Amino acid sequence: MAKITFITSDNETITLEGTSGSVMALAVDNGIKGIDGDCGGVCSCATCHVHVLPEHVAKTGEASEIETDMLELDDDADKFSRLCCQLEISEALDGVVLRVAK
Amino acid sequence: MKKSEISCPFSEVRTNIGFGEMDDQNDPVTMLLRHKDVRKGAHDWKTFQSGSTPGRIVIPSEVNIRTTRQIPFEVDPPQHKSFRDILDPWFKRPLEEKYQAKLTAQISALVDEVLAMDSVDVISEFALKLQSRALTLLLNTAYDKSDLWISWGTHVFRSEGEALDGDKAAILYDYIDAEIDKAIANPGPDLYSVLLASEVDGTKLTKEEVKGVMILTFAGGRDTVINAVSNSLAYLADNPKSLERLREEPEIRNRAIEELIRYYAPLTQMGRVVTEDTTVCEHAIKADTRISLVWASANRDEKVFENANEVVLDRKMNPHLSFGFGTHNCLGATHARTIMKVLIEVLTAKVQSMEIISAEENIEELGEFKRKVGFHALQMKFNKK
Numbered sequence: 001m002a003k004i005t006f007i008t009s010d011n012e013t014i015t016l017e018g019t020s021g022s023v024m025a026l027a028v029d030n031g032i033k034g035i036d037g038d039c040g041g042v043c044s045c046a047t048c049h050v051h052v053l054p055e056h057v058a059k060t061g062e063a064s065e066i067e068t069d070m071l072e073l074d075d076d077a078d079k080f081s082r083l084c085c086q087l088e089i090s091e092a093l094d095g096v097v098l099r100v101a102k
Numbered sequence: 103m104k105k106s107e108i109s110c111p112f113s114e115v116r117t118n119i120g121f122g123e124m125d126d127q128n129d130p131v132t133m134l135l136r137h138k139d140v141r142k143g144a145h146d147w148k149t150f151q152s153g154s155t156p157g158r159i160v161i162p163s164e165v166n167i168r169t170t171r172q173i174p175f176e177v178d179p180p181q182h183k184s185f186r187d188i189l190d191p192w193f194k195r196p197l198e199e200k201y202q203a204k205l206t207a208q209i210s211a212l213v214d215e216v217l218a219m220d221s222v223d224v225i226s227e228f229a230l231k232l233q234s235r236a237l238t239l240l241l242n243t244a245y246d247k248s249d250l251w252i253s254w255g256t257h258v259f260r261s262e263g264e265a266l267d268g269d270k271a272a273i274l275y276d277y278i279d280a281e282i283d284k285a286i287a288n289p290g291p292d293l294y295s296v297l298l299a300s301e302v303d304g305t306k307l308t309k310e311e312v313k314g315v316m317i318l319t320f321a322g323g324r325d326t327v328i329n330a331v332s333n334s335l336a337y338l339a340d341n342p343k344s345l346e347r348l349r350e351e352p353e354i355r356n357r358a359i360e361e362l363i364r365y366y367a368p369l370t371q372m373g374r375v376v377t378e379d380t381t382v383c384e385h386a387i388k389a390d391t392r393i394s395l396v397w398a399s400a401n402r403d404e405k406v407f408e409n410a411n412e413v414v415l416d417r418k419m420n421p422h423l424s425f426g427f428g429t430h431n432c433l434g435a436t437h438a439r440t441i442m443k444v445l446i447e448v449l450t451a452k453v454q455s456m457e458i459i460s461a462e463e464n465i466e467e468l469g470e471f472k473r474k475v476g477f478h479a480l481q482m483k484f485n486k487k
Contacts, residue, residue, distance in 0.1 A: 038435060040356035042420035044364075045431070066406065066419050069138070073145040073428065 002094040024048040024085035034102035041085035049101035051080045106336035111471040112399035120383030124469025137403035144427040150374035153178040159373040167268040173314035184302045196440035224480040229331040323434045329368035329476035339456035349450040354416040359442045364422030367398035397423040454487040
Protein backbone atom coordinates (compact mmCIF):
# COMPACT_ATOMS: atom_id res chain seq x y z
CA MET A 1 0.00 0.00 0.00
CA ALA A 2 1.42 3.38 -1.02
CA LYS A 3 0.05 6.84 -0.19
CA ILE A 4 0.31 9.19 -3.15
CA THR A 5 -0.47 12.90 -2.92
CA PHE A 6 -1.46 15.09 -5.87
CA ILE A 7 -1.48 18.88 -5.82
CA THR A 8 -3.67 20.17 -8.66
CA SER A 9 -3.26 23.46 -10.54
CA ASP A 10 -5.90 25.08 -8.33
CA ASN A 11 -3.88 24.04 -5.26
CA GLU A 12 -6.16 21.28 -4.08
CA THR A 13 -4.28 18.51 -2.25
CA ILE A 14 -5.61 14.97 -2.65
CA THR A 15 -4.03 11.88 -1.11
CA LEU A 16 -4.90 8.47 -2.56
CA GLU A 17 -3.85 4.95 -1.67
CA GLY A 18 -2.90 2.30 -4.20
CA THR A 19 -1.36 -1.15 -4.29
CA SER A 20 -0.63 -1.78 -7.96
CA GLY A 21 -0.93 -0.37 -11.48
CA SER A 22 0.32 3.03 -12.62
CA VAL A 23 -0.02 6.34 -10.81
CA MET A 24 -1.78 7.66 -13.92
CA ALA A 25 -4.49 4.98 -13.66
CA LEU A 26 -4.98 5.77 -9.95
CA ALA A 27 -5.32 9.48 -10.77
CA VAL A 28 -7.75 8.93 -13.67
CA ASP A 29 -9.90 6.49 -11.64
CA ASN A 30 -10.20 9.12 -8.94
CA GLY A 31 -10.79 12.06 -11.26
CA ILE A 32 -7.63 14.05 -10.44
CA LYS A 33 -7.96 17.30 -12.37
CA GLY A 34 -5.32 17.82 -15.08
CA ILE A 35 -4.44 14.14 -15.55
CA ASP A 36 -6.24 12.80 -18.60
CA GLY A 37 -4.21 9.69 -19.48
CA ASP A 38 -5.71 9.63 -22.99
CA CYS A 39 -3.52 6.80 -24.32
CA GLY A 40 -4.15 4.57 -21.31
CA GLY A 41 -0.51 4.50 -20.23
CA VAL A 42 1.72 3.65 -23.22
CA CYS A 43 3.70 6.91 -23.16
CA SER A 44 2.07 8.29 -26.29
CA CYS A 45 -0.07 11.28 -25.28
CA ALA A 46 1.81 13.15 -22.49
CA THR A 47 -1.48 14.06 -20.77
CA CYS A 48 -0.32 12.74 -17.38
CA HIS A 49 2.57 15.12 -16.75
CA VAL A 50 3.48 15.74 -13.09
CA HIS A 51 6.33 17.45 -11.26
CA VAL A 52 7.77 15.36 -8.46
CA LEU A 53 8.48 17.50 -5.38
CA PRO A 54 12.30 17.71 -5.22
CA GLU A 55 12.54 15.99 -1.82
CA HIS A 56 10.68 12.95 -3.24
CA VAL A 57 12.69 12.36 -6.42
CA ALA A 58 14.56 9.44 -4.83
CA LYS A 59 11.23 7.57 -4.56
CA THR A 60 10.34 7.84 -8.25
CA GLY A 61 13.74 7.45 -9.87
CA GLU A 62 14.63 8.87 -13.27
CA ALA A 63 12.62 9.09 -16.46
CA SER A 64 13.43 6.70 -19.31
CA GLU A 65 14.83 8.00 -22.60
CA ILE A 66 11.51 7.87 -24.43
CA GLU A 67 9.79 9.61 -21.55
CA THR A 68 12.49 12.30 -21.47
CA ASP A 69 12.12 12.86 -25.21
CA MET A 70 8.40 13.26 -24.74
CA LEU A 71 8.81 15.75 -21.89
CA GLU A 72 11.54 17.68 -23.67
CA LEU A 73 8.93 19.27 -25.92
CA ASP A 74 6.55 20.17 -23.12
CA ASP A 75 6.69 23.87 -22.32
CA ASP A 76 6.23 23.36 -18.58
CA ALA A 77 8.76 20.56 -18.22
CA ASP A 78 11.68 20.76 -15.80
CA LYS A 79 14.12 18.28 -14.25
CA PHE A 80 11.43 17.11 -11.82
CA SER A 81 8.95 16.24 -14.60
CA ARG A 82 7.58 12.71 -15.05
CA LEU A 83 4.80 11.11 -17.03
CA CYS A 84 2.93 9.38 -14.24
CA CYS A 85 1.82 6.51 -16.53
CA GLN A 86 5.44 5.43 -16.18
CA LEU A 87 5.33 5.43 -12.35
CA GLU A 88 4.40 1.97 -11.10
CA ILE A 89 2.76 1.93 -7.69
CA SER A 90 4.81 0.10 -5.04
CA GLU A 91 5.89 0.57 -1.43
CA ALA A 92 8.84 2.56 -2.73
CA LEU A 93 6.48 5.38 -3.79
CA ASP A 94 4.81 5.66 -0.37
CA GLY A 95 4.52 9.29 0.68
CA VAL A 96 5.39 10.80 -2.71
CA VAL A 97 3.96 14.23 -3.54
CA LEU A 98 3.27 15.14 -7.17
CA ARG A 99 2.28 18.53 -8.55
CA VAL A 100 -0.03 18.15 -11.57
CA ALA A 101 1.40 20.13 -14.50
CA LYS A 102 -1.84 21.04 -16.29
CA MET B 103 2.70 -11.33 -47.22
CA LYS B 104 -0.54 -11.38 -45.28
CA LYS B 105 -3.33 -9.16 -46.57
CA SER B 106 -3.43 -7.21 -43.33
CA GLU B 107 0.24 -6.24 -43.42
CA ILE B 108 1.35 -2.74 -44.29
CA SER B 109 5.02 -2.32 -45.09
CA CYS B 110 6.81 0.98 -44.58
CA PRO B 111 7.87 2.63 -47.85
CA PHE B 112 9.85 5.33 -46.01
CA SER B 113 12.44 3.14 -44.20
CA GLU B 114 15.44 3.61 -46.45
CA VAL B 115 15.02 7.33 -47.05
CA ARG B 116 14.23 7.90 -43.37
CA THR B 117 17.48 6.20 -42.33
CA ASN B 118 19.77 7.61 -45.01
CA ILE B 119 18.43 11.10 -45.69
CA GLY B 120 15.72 11.89 -43.15
CA PHE B 121 13.29 13.67 -45.45
CA GLY B 122 11.42 12.95 -48.65
CA GLU B 123 9.93 15.18 -51.32
CA MET B 124 6.71 15.16 -53.27
CA ASP B 125 4.91 17.47 -55.64
CA ASP B 126 1.33 18.31 -54.75
CA GLN B 127 -0.44 20.28 -57.49
CA ASN B 128 2.67 22.45 -58.08
CA ASP B 129 2.99 23.27 -54.38
CA PRO B 130 5.84 20.95 -53.36
CA VAL B 131 6.14 19.31 -49.94
CA THR B 132 9.24 18.36 -47.91
CA MET B 133 8.26 15.28 -45.95
CA LEU B 134 9.71 14.89 -42.44
CA LEU B 135 10.23 11.18 -41.80
CA ARG B 136 12.08 10.71 -38.50
CA HIS B 137 10.23 10.36 -35.19
CA LYS B 138 12.16 13.17 -33.52
CA ASP B 139 11.86 15.56 -36.47
CA VAL B 140 8.14 14.91 -36.83
CA ARG B 141 7.54 15.53 -33.14
CA LYS B 142 9.67 18.67 -33.13
CA GLY B 143 7.94 19.93 -36.24
CA ALA B 144 4.52 19.34 -34.72
CA HIS B 145 5.59 21.11 -31.55
CA ASP B 146 7.03 24.19 -33.27
CA TRP B 147 3.81 25.88 -34.39
CA LYS B 148 5.55 29.22 -34.83
CA THR B 149 7.87 28.00 -37.59
CA PHE B 150 5.43 25.44 -39.00
CA GLN B 151 2.07 27.07 -39.32
CA SER B 152 -1.41 25.58 -39.47
CA GLY B 153 -3.35 28.80 -40.01
CA SER B 154 -2.30 29.28 -43.63
CA THR B 155 -4.70 29.67 -46.58
CA PRO B 156 -7.62 27.28 -45.88
CA GLY B 157 -6.86 23.87 -47.38
CA ARG B 158 -3.15 24.41 -47.91
CA ILE B 159 -1.87 22.24 -45.07
CA VAL B 160 -3.92 19.29 -46.23
CA ILE B 161 -2.24 16.88 -48.67
CA PRO B 162 -3.52 16.68 -51.36
CA SER B 163 -4.10 20.42 -51.02
CA GLU B 164 -7.74 21.55 -50.98
CA VAL B 165 -7.10 25.24 -51.77
CA ASN B 166 -8.91 24.84 -55.09
CA ILE B 167 -12.05 23.36 -53.62
CA ARG B 168 -12.68 25.22 -50.38
CA THR B 169 -12.40 28.62 -48.75
CA THR B 170 -13.90 27.72 -45.38
CA ARG B 171 -11.26 27.50 -42.67
CA GLN B 172 -11.49 24.21 -40.76
CA ILE B 173 -11.48 24.80 -37.02
CA PRO B 174 -9.51 24.23 -34.80
CA PHE B 175 -6.89 22.58 -36.97
CA GLU B 176 -6.33 25.51 -39.33
CA VAL B 177 -6.04 28.04 -36.50
CA ASP B 178 -2.79 28.72 -34.62
CA PRO B 179 -2.24 29.67 -30.98
CA PRO B 180 -3.25 31.70 -29.07
CA GLN B 181 -6.69 31.66 -30.75
CA HIS B 182 -6.44 27.91 -31.22
CA LYS B 183 -6.61 27.36 -27.45
CA SER B 184 -9.79 29.42 -27.15
CA PHE B 185 -11.50 27.10 -29.64
CA ARG B 186 -10.09 23.95 -28.03
CA ASP B 187 -11.32 25.11 -24.63
CA ILE B 188 -14.91 25.00 -25.86
CA LEU B 189 -14.49 21.91 -28.05
CA ASP B 190 -12.44 19.62 -25.79
CA PRO B 191 -15.13 18.96 -23.14
CA TRP B 192 -17.64 18.07 -25.88
CA PHE B 193 -15.20 15.75 -27.66
CA LYS B 194 -14.36 14.02 -24.35
CA ARG B 195 -17.99 12.88 -23.92
CA PRO B 196 -17.11 9.40 -25.29
CA LEU B 197 -15.57 8.73 -21.86
CA GLU B 198 -19.05 8.87 -20.29
CA GLU B 199 -20.76 5.58 -19.47
CA LYS B 200 -24.05 6.39 -21.14
CA TYR B 201 -22.27 7.42 -24.37
CA GLN B 202 -20.40 4.09 -24.36
CA ALA B 203 -23.62 2.16 -23.68
CA LYS B 204 -25.21 3.69 -26.79
CA LEU B 205 -22.10 3.00 -28.86
CA THR B 206 -22.04 -0.59 -27.61
CA ALA B 207 -25.68 -1.04 -28.68
CA GLN B 208 -24.87 0.32 -32.17
CA ILE B 209 -21.76 -1.80 -32.73
CA SER B 210 -23.37 -4.89 -31.22
CA ALA B 211 -26.30 -4.64 -33.66
CA LEU B 212 -23.91 -4.15 -36.58
CA VAL B 213 -21.84 -7.21 -35.62
CA ASP B 214 -25.05 -9.27 -35.32
CA GLU B 215 -25.96 -8.09 -38.80
CA VAL B 216 -22.68 -9.24 -40.38
CA LEU B 217 -22.66 -12.52 -38.43
CA ALA B 218 -25.90 -13.39 -40.18
CA MET B 219 -24.43 -12.76 -43.66
CA ASP B 220 -22.39 -15.19 -45.79
CA SER B 221 -19.81 -12.48 -46.33
CA VAL B 222 -19.58 -8.73 -46.11
CA ASP B 223 -17.57 -5.86 -47.59
CA VAL B 224 -16.06 -4.49 -44.42
CA ILE B 225 -15.43 -1.06 -45.96
CA SER B 226 -18.87 -0.15 -47.29
CA GLU B 227 -21.06 -2.40 -45.18
CA PHE B 228 -19.31 -2.35 -41.82
CA ALA B 229 -16.72 0.40 -41.22
CA LEU B 230 -18.61 3.14 -43.09
CA LYS B 231 -21.86 2.29 -41.30
CA LEU B 232 -20.11 2.06 -37.95
CA GLN B 233 -18.42 5.43 -38.44
CA SER B 234 -21.55 7.22 -39.66
CA ARG B 235 -23.76 5.84 -36.89
CA ALA B 236 -21.18 6.62 -34.19
CA LEU B 237 -20.99 10.17 -35.56
CA THR B 238 -24.64 10.69 -34.54
CA LEU B 239 -23.45 10.18 -30.93
CA LEU B 240 -20.54 12.58 -31.30
CA LEU B 241 -22.87 15.21 -32.80
CA ASN B 242 -25.69 14.24 -30.43
CA THR B 243 -28.19 14.10 -33.29
CA ALA B 244 -30.84 11.57 -34.36
CA TYR B 245 -29.61 8.10 -35.35
CA ASP B 246 -31.44 8.11 -38.69
CA LYS B 247 -29.32 11.04 -39.93
CA SER B 248 -26.59 8.46 -40.51
CA ASP B 249 -28.52 6.92 -43.44
CA LEU B 250 -27.79 9.97 -45.59
CA TRP B 251 -24.12 10.11 -44.55
CA ILE B 252 -23.70 6.43 -45.41
CA SER B 253 -25.16 7.12 -48.84
CA TRP B 254 -22.34 9.61 -49.52
CA GLY B 255 -19.80 6.76 -49.58
CA THR B 256 -16.43 6.51 -47.91
CA HIS B 257 -14.97 9.81 -49.13
CA VAL B 258 -16.39 13.23 -48.55
CA PHE B 259 -14.10 15.04 -50.97
CA ARG B 260 -13.15 12.26 -53.35
CA SER B 261 -14.87 10.17 -55.92
CA GLU B 262 -13.74 7.26 -58.05
CA GLY B 263 -10.86 8.34 -60.27
CA GLU B 264 -10.69 11.90 -58.98
CA ALA B 265 -8.53 12.89 -56.03
CA LEU B 266 -10.43 16.07 -55.30
CA ASP B 267 -14.02 16.52 -56.25
CA GLY B 268 -15.44 19.99 -55.68
CA ASP B 269 -19.00 18.95 -56.55
CA LYS B 270 -18.91 16.22 -53.96
CA ALA B 271 -17.52 18.57 -51.30
CA ALA B 272 -20.38 20.97 -52.11
CA ILE B 273 -22.91 18.32 -51.09
CA LEU B 274 -21.39 18.24 -47.60
CA TYR B 275 -21.12 22.05 -47.38
CA ASP B 276 -24.73 22.59 -48.47
CA TYR B 277 -25.88 19.96 -46.00
CA ILE B 278 -23.98 21.59 -43.11
CA ASP B 279 -25.28 25.07 -44.07
CA ALA B 280 -28.83 23.74 -43.96
CA GLU B 281 -28.27 22.00 -40.61
CA ILE B 282 -26.83 25.21 -39.12
CA ASP B 283 -29.90 27.15 -40.30
CA LYS B 284 -32.15 24.51 -38.74
CA ALA B 285 -30.28 24.78 -35.44
CA ILE B 286 -30.60 28.58 -35.49
CA ALA B 287 -34.38 28.30 -36.05
CA ASN B 288 -34.77 25.49 -33.56
CA PRO B 289 -31.90 25.06 -31.09
CA GLY B 290 -31.50 21.59 -29.60
CA PRO B 291 -28.95 19.49 -27.68
CA ASP B 292 -26.78 18.89 -30.78
CA LEU B 293 -23.25 20.10 -31.54
CA TYR B 294 -24.49 22.70 -34.09
CA SER B 295 -26.63 24.38 -31.40
CA VAL B 296 -23.91 24.11 -28.76
CA LEU B 297 -21.43 25.82 -31.09
CA LEU B 298 -23.90 28.52 -32.11
CA ALA B 299 -24.43 29.34 -28.43
CA SER B 300 -20.69 29.35 -27.63
CA GLU B 301 -18.36 32.29 -27.32
CA VAL B 302 -14.68 32.44 -28.19
CA ASP B 303 -12.73 35.32 -26.63
CA GLY B 304 -15.98 37.08 -25.78
CA THR B 305 -17.55 36.82 -29.24
CA LYS B 306 -20.19 34.37 -30.43
CA LEU B 307 -19.07 31.95 -33.11
CA THR B 308 -20.08 33.02 -36.63
CA LYS B 309 -21.97 30.67 -38.96
CA GLU B 310 -18.78 30.34 -40.99
CA GLU B 311 -16.82 29.28 -37.90
CA VAL B 312 -19.46 26.75 -36.89
CA LYS B 313 -19.32 25.41 -40.44
CA GLY B 314 -15.52 25.15 -40.17
CA VAL B 315 -15.80 23.00 -37.05
CA MET B 316 -18.51 20.83 -38.55
CA ILE B 317 -16.67 20.19 -41.83
CA LEU B 318 -13.65 19.06 -39.85
CA THR B 319 -15.79 16.82 -37.66
CA PHE B 320 -17.29 15.15 -40.74
CA ALA B 321 -14.15 14.92 -42.87
CA GLY B 322 -11.43 14.36 -40.25
CA GLY B 323 -13.03 11.36 -38.66
CA ARG B 324 -14.25 9.57 -41.76
CA ASP B 325 -11.60 7.72 -43.76
CA THR B 326 -9.36 7.68 -40.66
CA VAL B 327 -11.88 5.75 -38.56
CA ILE B 328 -12.77 3.56 -41.56
CA ASN B 329 -9.05 2.73 -42.00
CA ALA B 330 -8.52 2.02 -38.29
CA VAL B 331 -11.55 -0.26 -38.05
CA SER B 332 -11.05 -2.16 -41.30
CA ASN B 333 -7.27 -2.63 -40.93
CA SER B 334 -7.77 -3.90 -37.37
CA LEU B 335 -10.42 -6.38 -38.53
CA ALA B 336 -8.07 -7.59 -41.26
CA TYR B 337 -5.33 -8.04 -38.67
CA LEU B 338 -7.57 -10.06 -36.35
CA ALA B 339 -8.71 -12.22 -39.29
CA ASP B 340 -5.13 -12.86 -40.40
CA ASN B 341 -3.97 -13.61 -36.86
CA PRO B 342 -6.68 -15.77 -35.24
CA LYS B 343 -4.72 -16.19 -32.01
CA SER B 344 -4.81 -12.44 -31.44
CA LEU B 345 -8.62 -12.38 -31.06
CA GLU B 346 -8.36 -15.31 -28.66
CA ARG B 347 -5.72 -13.48 -26.69
CA LEU B 348 -7.79 -10.29 -26.48
CA ARG B 349 -10.68 -12.43 -25.26
CA GLU B 350 -8.62 -14.09 -22.53
CA GLU B 351 -6.46 -11.12 -21.51
CA PRO B 352 -8.70 -8.06 -21.34
CA GLU B 353 -5.91 -6.22 -19.51
CA ILE B 354 -3.89 -5.95 -22.75
CA ARG B 355 -6.74 -4.51 -24.85
CA ASN B 356 -5.73 -0.90 -24.34
CA ARG B 357 -2.15 -1.61 -25.40
CA ALA B 358 -3.38 -3.61 -28.38
CA ILE B 359 -5.55 -0.72 -29.55
CA GLU B 360 -2.67 1.77 -29.31
CA GLU B 361 -0.45 -0.70 -31.17
CA LEU B 362 -2.95 -1.24 -34.00
CA ILE B 363 -3.30 2.53 -34.25
CA ARG B 364 0.51 2.89 -34.37
CA TYR B 365 1.06 0.18 -36.95
CA TYR B 366 -1.76 1.21 -39.27
CA ALA B 367 -1.38 5.03 -38.89
CA PRO B 368 -4.81 5.77 -40.39
CA LEU B 369 -3.70 9.22 -41.55
CA THR B 370 -0.34 9.09 -43.34
CA GLN B 371 0.69 12.73 -42.99
CA MET B 372 -0.42 16.31 -42.36
CA GLY B 373 1.19 19.45 -43.76
CA ARG B 374 2.33 22.77 -42.33
CA VAL B 375 3.40 26.02 -44.02
CA VAL B 376 6.89 27.27 -43.16
CA THR B 377 6.91 30.83 -41.77
CA GLU B 378 10.67 31.51 -41.93
CA ASP B 379 13.72 29.99 -43.64
CA THR B 380 14.81 26.98 -41.62
CA THR B 381 16.43 23.54 -41.96
CA VAL B 382 15.47 19.93 -41.35
CA CYS B 383 18.21 17.26 -41.42
CA GLU B 384 20.59 19.96 -42.74
CA HIS B 385 18.26 20.51 -45.65
CA ALA B 386 17.22 24.12 -46.25
CA ILE B 387 13.50 24.81 -46.20
CA LYS B 388 12.34 28.16 -47.51
CA ALA B 389 9.65 30.35 -45.98
CA ASP B 390 6.19 29.95 -47.55
CA THR B 391 6.90 26.41 -48.72
CA ARG B 392 5.30 23.36 -47.15
CA ILE B 393 6.52 20.54 -44.98
CA SER B 394 4.59 17.46 -43.96
CA LEU B 395 4.70 15.53 -40.73
CA VAL B 396 4.65 11.91 -41.82
CA TRP B 397 3.06 10.16 -38.85
CA ALA B 398 3.18 6.81 -40.65
CA SER B 399 6.95 7.01 -41.07
CA ALA B 400 7.64 8.25 -37.53
CA ASN B 401 5.62 5.31 -36.21
CA ARG B 402 8.04 2.85 -37.87
CA ASP B 403 11.24 4.56 -36.75
CA GLU B 404 13.50 1.70 -35.61
CA LYS B 405 15.39 4.09 -33.34
CA VAL B 406 12.26 4.39 -31.19
CA PHE B 407 10.28 1.19 -31.73
CA GLU B 408 11.77 -2.28 -31.35
CA ASN B 409 10.46 -4.57 -34.12
CA ALA B 410 8.84 -1.48 -35.61
CA ASN B 411 7.38 -3.34 -38.60
CA GLU B 412 5.57 -5.93 -36.51
CA VAL B 413 2.35 -5.69 -34.55
CA VAL B 414 3.39 -6.37 -30.94
CA LEU B 415 -0.04 -6.63 -29.40
CA ASP B 416 1.02 -5.85 -25.82
CA ARG B 417 3.67 -3.21 -26.62
CA LYS B 418 4.18 -1.25 -23.43
CA MET B 419 6.15 1.83 -24.51
CA ASN B 420 4.39 3.16 -27.56
CA PRO B 421 5.01 6.85 -28.26
CA HIS B 422 3.21 6.69 -31.62
CA LEU B 423 2.10 9.78 -33.49
CA SER B 424 -1.06 8.51 -35.15
CA PHE B 425 -3.11 11.19 -33.40
CA GLY B 426 -0.51 13.84 -34.17
CA PHE B 427 1.44 15.53 -31.43
CA GLY B 428 1.46 18.77 -29.47
CA THR B 429 -0.94 21.68 -29.85
CA HIS B 430 -2.89 20.25 -32.75
CA ASN B 431 -3.24 16.68 -31.53
CA CYS B 432 -6.38 14.99 -32.82
CA LEU B 433 -9.62 16.44 -31.46
CA GLY B 434 -11.46 13.20 -32.23
CA ALA B 435 -8.93 10.88 -30.58
CA THR B 436 -11.14 10.10 -27.58
CA HIS B 437 -14.03 9.18 -29.87
CA ALA B 438 -11.75 7.04 -32.06
CA ARG B 439 -10.21 5.23 -29.10
CA THR B 440 -13.65 4.59 -27.65
CA ILE B 441 -14.86 3.14 -30.95
CA MET B 442 -11.89 0.76 -30.97
CA LYS B 443 -12.43 -0.20 -27.33
CA VAL B 444 -16.11 -1.00 -27.85
CA LEU B 445 -15.39 -2.81 -31.12
CA ILE B 446 -12.88 -5.12 -29.39
CA GLU B 447 -15.33 -5.73 -26.53
CA VAL B 448 -18.12 -6.68 -28.91
CA LEU B 449 -15.92 -8.82 -31.19
CA THR B 450 -14.44 -10.80 -28.30
CA ALA B 451 -17.93 -11.40 -26.91
CA LYS B 452 -19.62 -12.44 -30.15
CA VAL B 453 -17.13 -13.50 -32.81
CA GLN B 454 -15.18 -16.76 -32.89
CA SER B 455 -13.10 -15.98 -35.95
CA MET B 456 -12.98 -13.96 -39.16
CA GLU B 457 -11.69 -14.77 -42.64
CA ILE B 458 -10.56 -12.51 -45.44
CA ILE B 459 -12.09 -13.62 -48.75
CA SER B 460 -10.73 -10.90 -51.01
CA ALA B 461 -9.15 -7.49 -50.68
CA GLU B 462 -8.54 -4.46 -52.90
CA GLU B 463 -5.75 -2.34 -51.48
CA ASN B 464 -5.90 1.44 -51.17
CA ILE B 465 -2.46 2.70 -52.12
CA GLU B 466 -1.46 6.35 -51.80
CA GLU B 467 1.06 7.73 -54.28
CA LEU B 468 3.24 10.25 -52.48
CA GLY B 469 6.03 11.29 -54.84
CA GLU B 470 8.65 8.55 -54.77
CA PHE B 471 6.71 6.68 -52.07
CA LYS B 472 3.74 4.37 -52.39
CA ARG B 473 1.97 3.62 -49.14
CA LYS B 474 -0.88 1.25 -48.49
CA VAL B 475 -3.21 3.01 -46.08
CA GLY B 476 -6.01 0.45 -46.07
CA PHE B 477 -8.48 -1.06 -48.51
CA HIS B 478 -10.94 0.12 -51.15
CA ALA B 479 -12.83 -3.12 -50.59
CA LEU B 480 -12.39 -5.93 -48.08
CA GLN B 481 -14.63 -8.97 -48.33
CA MET B 482 -14.72 -10.92 -45.08
CA LYS B 483 -16.68 -13.65 -43.35
CA PHE B 484 -17.52 -13.39 -39.66
CA ASN B 485 -18.02 -16.64 -37.68
CA LYS B 486 -20.23 -16.73 -34.61
CA LYS B 487 -18.82 -17.63 -31.20
